[in-house]
Amino acid sequence: MKESIVSLKGVSFQYDTQERYALNNVTFDIYDGEWLAIVGHNGSGKSTMAKLLIGLQFPQAGEITVCGMPLNEESIWDIRTKLGMVFQNPDNQFVGTTVQDDVAFGLENNGIPRDEMVQRVEDSLRKVKMDKFLYQEPHHLSGGQKQRVAIAGVLALRPSIIILDEATSMLDPRGREEVLETVRLLKEEKSLTVISITHDLEEAAKADRIIVMNKGEVFREGTPEEIFSMDEQLIQLGLDIPFSVKMSKAFRQKGIDFSKHYLSEEELVTELWTSRFSI
Amino acid sequence: MDISLQHIEYRYQANTPFEQLAIEDVSIEIPSGTYMAIIGHTGSGKSTVLQHLNALLQPTKGTVKIGDHEIKAQQKNKNLKQVRQKVGIVFQFPEHQLFEETVEKDIIFGPMNFGISEAEAKKRARIALKQVGLAEDILEKSPFDLSGGQMRRVAIAGVLAMEPDVIVLDEPTAGLDPRGRKEIMDMFYTLHKDRKLSTILVTHSMEDAASYADQIVIMQHGKVVNQGTPEEIFSSPVELVQMGLDVPEVVRFQLKLEEKTGVKLDKIYLSIEELSSAVTGVLNRGVRS
Numbered sequence: 001m002k003e004s005i006v007s008l009k010g011v012s013f014q015y016d017t018q019e020r021y022a023l024n025n026v027t028f029d030i031y032d033g034e035w036l037a038i039v040g041h042n043g044s045g046k047s048t049m050a051k052l053l054i055g056l057q058f059p060q061a062g063e064i065t066v067c068g069m070p071l072n073e074e075s076i077w078d079i080r081t082k083l084g085m086v087f088q089n090p091d092n093q094f095v096g097t098t099v100q101d102d103v104a105f106g107l108e109n110n111g112i113p114r115d116e117m118v119q120r121v122e123d124s125l126r127k128v129k130m131d132k133f134l135y136q137e138p139h140h141l142s143g144g145q146k147q148r149v150a151i152a153g154v155l156a157l158r159p160s161i162i163i164l165d166e167a168t169s170m171l172d173p174r175g176r177e178e179v180l181e182t183v184r185l186l187k188e189e190k191s192l193t194v195i196s197i198t199h200d201l202e203e204a205a206k207a208d209r210i211i212v213m214n215k216g217e218v219f220r221e222g223t224p225e226e227i228f229s230m231d232e233q234l235i236q237l238g239l240d241i242p243f244s245v246k247m248s249k250a251f252r253q254k255g256i257d258f259s260k261h262y263l264s265e266e267e268l269v270t271e272l273w274t275s276r277f278s279i
Numbered sequence: 280m281d282i283s284l285q286h287i288e289y290r291y292q293a294n295t296p297f298e299q300l301a302i303e304d305v306s307i308e309i310p311s312g313t314y315m316a317i318i319g320h321t322g323s324g325k326s327t328v329l330q331h332l333n334a335l336l337q338p339t340k341g342t343v344k345i346g347d348h349e350i351k352a353q354q355k356n357k358n359l360k361q362v363r364q365k366v367g368i369v370f371q372f373p374e375h376q377l378f379e380e381t382v383e384k385d386i387i388f389g390p391m392n393f394g395i396s397e398a399e400a401k402k403r404a405r406i407a408l409k410q411v412g413l414a415e416d417i418l419e420k421s422p423f424d425l426s427g428g429q430m431r432r433v434a435i436a437g438v439l440a441m442e443p444d445v446i447v448l449d450e451p452t453a454g455l456d457p458r459g460r461k462e463i464m465d466m467f468y469t470l471h472k473d474r475k476l477s478t479i480l481v482t483h484s485m486e487d488a489a490s491y492a493d494q495i496v497i498m499q500h501g502k503v504v505n506q507g508t509p510e511e512i513f514s515s516p517v518e519l520v521q522m523g524l525d526v527p528e529v530v531r532f533q534l535k536l537e538e539k540t541g542v543k544l545d546k547i548y549l550s551i552e553e554l555s556s557a558v559t560g561v562l563n564r565g566v567r568s
């Protein structure tokens with residue numbers, strides 16, 4: 001049985017300046033050890049949800065439970081030791097004057113002994129391939145490099161849950177893949193739970209489960225296969241479909257009949273090869 | 280307006296212990312009306328090149344020609360205002376630069392700063408707003424009450440209201456959802472055609488470069504390593520991959536298919552539509568039947 005590590009029950013939230021609810025009666029569970037992708041158009045409530053999970057805002061209605069603790073102003077400090085969050089824009093989360101100071105900041109706050117701190121800073125920077133930049137000033141790094149340092153800062157704290165709030169949206173494709181691969185490895189090593197809020201449908205296709213948000217509500221929840229069979233509906237929601245699904249559609253329109261949606265290029269290539277080229 | 284970068288070099292914090300060579304011997308020609316994409320890894324020097332295009336940075340070596348203006352290393356430059364009016368830069372996350380009380384005031388700030396009358400600037404603001412796909416009733420609102428996507432459009436309108444001849448886009452769609460991304464890219468393409476602008480797009484997206492640009496420049500470690508039309512650049516995909524760069528998804532797919540089947544198509548296809556037609560054609564002729 002899958003164990004719930006985060007649960008939202010009837011959660012609603014409204015910003016002071018807005019007439020509409022940013023989140024409206026949202027209920028779902030996040031299971032221990034899964035990679036959950038939360039997708040949705042800009043303004044669908046994805047980032048608000050991230051802010052609620054980490055207690056930057058509190059819901060006006062409903063309840064959030066993290067690792068068995070109800071999230072409130074008293075429990076938030078305990079909960080934040082379990083949750084690490086990487087934001088979209090690295091410039092908003094830099095505090096240190098050098099790369100290594102920045103990664104050490106969270107560790108210092110948590111009173112980690114110096115020897116271990118030095119080790120953890122180096123380890124996590126190596127994992128994001130920024131260990132050659134220990135003494136650089138963060139503002140001299142490019143956007144992608146900054147984001148990798150920010151991710152190292154979270155990794156160093158060894159949380160049980162990592163929330164990526166569009167954390168790879170400013171990286172180039174290779175950088176993005178490196179970071180996701182790092183998080184994937186870490187997830188396996190430490191049995192982390194990963195919540196990835198993203199526009200990157202290729203990334204979502206590799207998640208264990210996807211939640212589609214629309215106008216502050218959960219629109220659909222399912223495996224990547226289930227979600228991407230929504231097809232045109234996803235585009236109407238302001239989203240997109242992965243390349244291999246588009247490609248199979250184009251083939252289908254040209255009279256090549258496939259039995260299903262292919263979520264990876266490899267699958268589609270294999271299908272074309274085995275069933276078509278070698279008749 | 281033609282832009283020409285001739286053997287430029289730029290060092291950050293030159294003559295200090297923190298000196299860092301960002302770009303080296305970069306030469307790029309951008310004739311008037313070109314849509315050029317500059318591609319490279321983070322840290323490849325793209326953004327540094329971009330800042331030379333309207334003289335925000337002065338090269339530490341070489342010459343930058345922007346229309347009739349020449350900006351040379353080690354030489355005091357005057358009258359840069361005119362250059363900056365003609366070359367509009369849309370920075371990454373341009374909405375962070377919004378600052379005025381109302382959308383209208385924010386959009387007219389740029390043009391008025393360049394000496395345009397308030398009445399004319401307001402007229403331009405309305406035109407620019409329409410171009411970015413926003414309604415006029417937004418003019419009196421505070422830019423900070425808008426959604427992220429609307430804020431970005433207002434910021435872009437502020438650049439368009441200066442009526443530049445050249446528009447430089449630094450990852451203009453970062454952080455937008457797929458629909459927003461397509462809308463913004465299509466909008467810039469329409470402007471490019473209608474206003475006969477030169478457009479320079481700095482991007483990670485091989486997809487966007489393949490779909491919109493006439494010319495592509497590939498940068499790596501502060502140098503230009505390749506330039507040409509999308510067809511030329513992507514016709515040697517293996518080289519790109521060796522450089523550690525990506526190719527458009529559709530090209531990657533074609534390569535995988537060719538490798539698996541051993542069937543080589545006549546050329547590299549840059550759109551899903553063209554590639555699926557070509558592959559279907561091969562299948563219908565029954566290559567291996």
